[in-house]
Amino acid sequence: MAKPKYTSHIGMVDILPDESPKWRALENIIHEEAKKFNFEEIRTPIMEQTELIVRGVGQLTDIVSKEIFAFEKGDSHYVLRPELTAPVVRAFVEHHMEQRGGSQKLYYMGPMFRAERPQKGRQRQFHQFGVEIMGSDDPIADVECIAFMIRIYERIGIKNYNLKINSIGDPESREAYKQALRDYLKPNFDKLSELSQKRFEKNPLRILDSKEPEDQDFIKNAPVINDFLNQESEDHFKKVLAYLDELDISYTTDPHLVRGMDYYTRTAFELISPDLGSQDALAGGGRYDLLVEEIGGPYTPAVGFAAGMERLMIACEELDIKLADEKSVDVYFVTLGEAARKWALSHLSKTREAGLSATMDYLGRSMKAQMKDANRENARYTIIIGDNELEQGKFTLRNMKESEEAQLSFDEIVERLR
RNA sequence: GAGCUCGUAGCUCAGUCGGUUAGAGCGCUAGGUUGUGGCCCUAGAGGCCGUGGGUUCAAUUCCCAUCGGGCUCCCCA
Numbered sequence: 001m002a003k004p005k006y007t008s009h010i011g012m013v014d015i016l017p018d019e020s021p022k023w024r025a026l027e028n029i030i031h032e033e034a035k036k037f038n039f040e041e042i043r044t045p046i047m048e049q050t051e052l053i054v055r056g057v058g059q060l061t062d063i064v065s066k067e068i069f070a071f072e073k074g075d076s077h078y079v080l081r082p083e084l085t086a087p088v089v090r091a092f093v094e095h096h097m098e099q100r101g102g103s104q105k106l107y108y109m110g111p112m113f114r115a116e117r118p119q120k121g122r123q124r125q126f127h128q129f130g131v132e133i134m135g136s137d138d139p140i141a142d143v144e145c146i147a148f149m150i151r152i153y154e155r156i157g158i159k160n161y162n163l164k165i166n167s168i169g170d171p172e173s174r175e176a177y178k179q180a181l182r183d184y185l186k187p188n189f190d191k192l193s194e195l196s197q198k199r200f201e202k203n204p205l206r207i208l209d210s211k212e213p214e215d216q217d218f219i220k221n222a223p224v225i226n227d228f229l230n231q232e233s234e235d236h237f238k239k240v241l242a243y244l245d246e247l248d249i250s251y252t253t254d255p256h257l258v259r260g261m262d263y264y265t266r267t268a269f270e271l272i273s274p275d276l277g278s279q280d281a282l283a284g285g286g287r288y289d290l291l292v293e294e295i296g297g298p299y300t301p302a303v304g305f306a307a308g309m310e311r312l313m314i315a316c317e318e319l320d321i322k323l324a325d326e327k328s329v330d331v332y333f334v335t336l337g338e339a340a341r342k343w344a345l346s347h348l349s350k351t352r353e354a355g356l357s358a359t360m361d362y363l364g365r366s367m368k369a370q371m372k373d374a375n376r377e378n379a380r381y382t383i384i385i386g387d388n389e390l391e392q393g394k395f396t397l398r399n400m401k402e403s404e405e406a407q408l409s410f411d412e413i414v415e416r417l418r
Numbered sequence: 419g420a421g422c423u424c425g426u427a428g429c430u431c432a433g434u435c436g437g438u439u440a441g442a443g444c445g446c447u448a449g450g451u452u453g454u455g456g457c458c459c460u461a462g463a464g465g466c467c468g469u470g471g472g473u474u475c476a477a478u479u480c481c482c483a484u485c486g487g488g489c490u491c492c493c494c495a
Contacts, residue, residue, distance in 0.1 A: 007485090007486080010485085010486070010487095061493090062492080062493050062494075063493085063494080066419070066493095067493085067494090083494095083495085112495080114493095114494080114495095116419095116492095116493075116494080117419075117420090117492095118486095118487085118488095119487095119488070119489070119490080120488070120489080121494095121495080122493090122494075122495080126495070127495090128495055130495090195491095195492075206493095209493090211491080211492090259494090260493065260494055261494095270494095270495095271495095277489085278489080278490065278491085279493095279494075279495080281494065281495055282495075283495065284494075284495065305495095306495060307495060308494085308495030309495080310495080311495060312495090334453090334454075336453060365447095366448090366452095366453095367453050367454060368448095368449095368451080368453090368454070368455075369447085369448085369455095370454085370455090371454050371455040371456090372455050372456085373455085374454095374455065375455040375456055376455085376456095379455090382454080382455080384453070384454070386453060388453090396453090396454085398454075398455090400455070400456085403454095403455090403456090405454090
């Protein structure tokens with residue numbers, strides 16, 4: 001196929017009419033469940049200051065070091081948001097949202113941007129939904145957050161997932177652990193994969209995540225962070241797990257789970273799906289007790305997660321889950337002649353005012369073509385309007401599924417369909 | 419950012435061991451039924467064979483590059 005002159009950018013896809021109903025259905029589910037959990041929606045701009053993202057997400061993360069879309073205009077440094085925790089924290093601080101009282105339970109959804117090489121389940125413009133609970137360090141908040149996340153997948157019917165959870169402690173215990181990890185690995189440094197050697201100084205935790213075969217033996221016997229948690233973090237983690245048990249949410253503790261953003265403290269979790277291929281994370285999140293201060297606000301412990309909406313869609317397809325109904329319209333006005341078209345135009349309005357969906361042919365086509373079109377649009381009924389009908393004030397109402405017809409006045413038709 | 423792989427009608431794909439007018443199914447439009455859809459029949463529209471360059475008498479076919487998709491790594495949602 002010859003490519004058109006103008007196409008969307010690589011990794012940025014259109015959501016066409018055949019797909020958009022699925023998206024709306026998913027969005028509706030998220031709104032409904034958020035309402036049940038008493039989460040309030042927050043919408044922030046698509047662009048943020050580059051410095052916010054660099055500080056918030058972390059200079060050394062892949063997201064910031066190689067995946068952000070950034071540009072300058074005048075003195076301003078713009079970046080397309082790669083995630084929404086930092087922007088939500090920014091809004092929280094900017095608008096002194098702690099003054100609203102209590103803890104803030106926020107949710108969001110929308111497009112994010114990362115300049116990665118696209119593959120299935122990974123695009124440059126993609127969509128996430130997620131929540132942030134700000135102002136509480138109670139393990140209950142962690143678990144409510146996870147419960148909401150799980151609830152979305154459960155409601156949709158995606159039950160084939162694995163919740164992995166870990167605690168990466170506070171910065172002090174993490175530093176102690178990093179050092180212990182380095183001490184453990186150092187004698188075998190030369191035997192580590194090239195990649196892991198690079199990670200050794202900068203981010204040794206990542207070595208635990210390595211998929212390189214030569215690293216696996218070292219990883220298996222490495223010290224685990226759980227042994228380095230201070231009492232507070234350990235108690236916190238135990239409570240999180242106990243509350244998960246209370247909710248009968250099954251999980252796997254994974255001492256090797258570390259996350260890509262620098263801001264995480266204590267609880268970290270991921271939701272993995274076997275139905276996704278190599279990009280198998282449905283959602284991920286954790287606690288970030290120090291980020292609000294980092295951004296310039298008051299000490300505000302917080303926890304949240306983000307979930308990939310495209311990945312959720314892919315899982316639905318793999319599992320043959322239909323998010324949206326077939327398209328349909330209540331009434332299709334089939335017109336024969338100019339007088340009928342004019343009548344139809346005004347009575348379309350009346351039909352819609354009665355709460356029904358209604359449409360007609362705009363192309364002046366034959367009756368057969370109109371009937372075919374009505375079929376394609378999945379019309380429940382057609383109303384056939386010709387000179388005879390206009391004269392008598394009785395129209396042919398055809399039930400498309402049953403192939404039954406009746407002669408009725410317009411008022412009777414509306415009454416019957418309502 | 420790296421490796422592999424694919425790229426022919428709107429969609430799914432044949433095909434050309436380089437050689438006159440590139441095919442099918444579905445979809446679309448129209449007719450068969452001058453006022454009736456879904457099935458059937460007929461016809462039509464729709465392709466510089468992703469793009470650019472090279473080799474050649476000749477390239478959709480071979481070579482290179484590029485763009486785009488897929489898979490994998492990295493990383494993440």
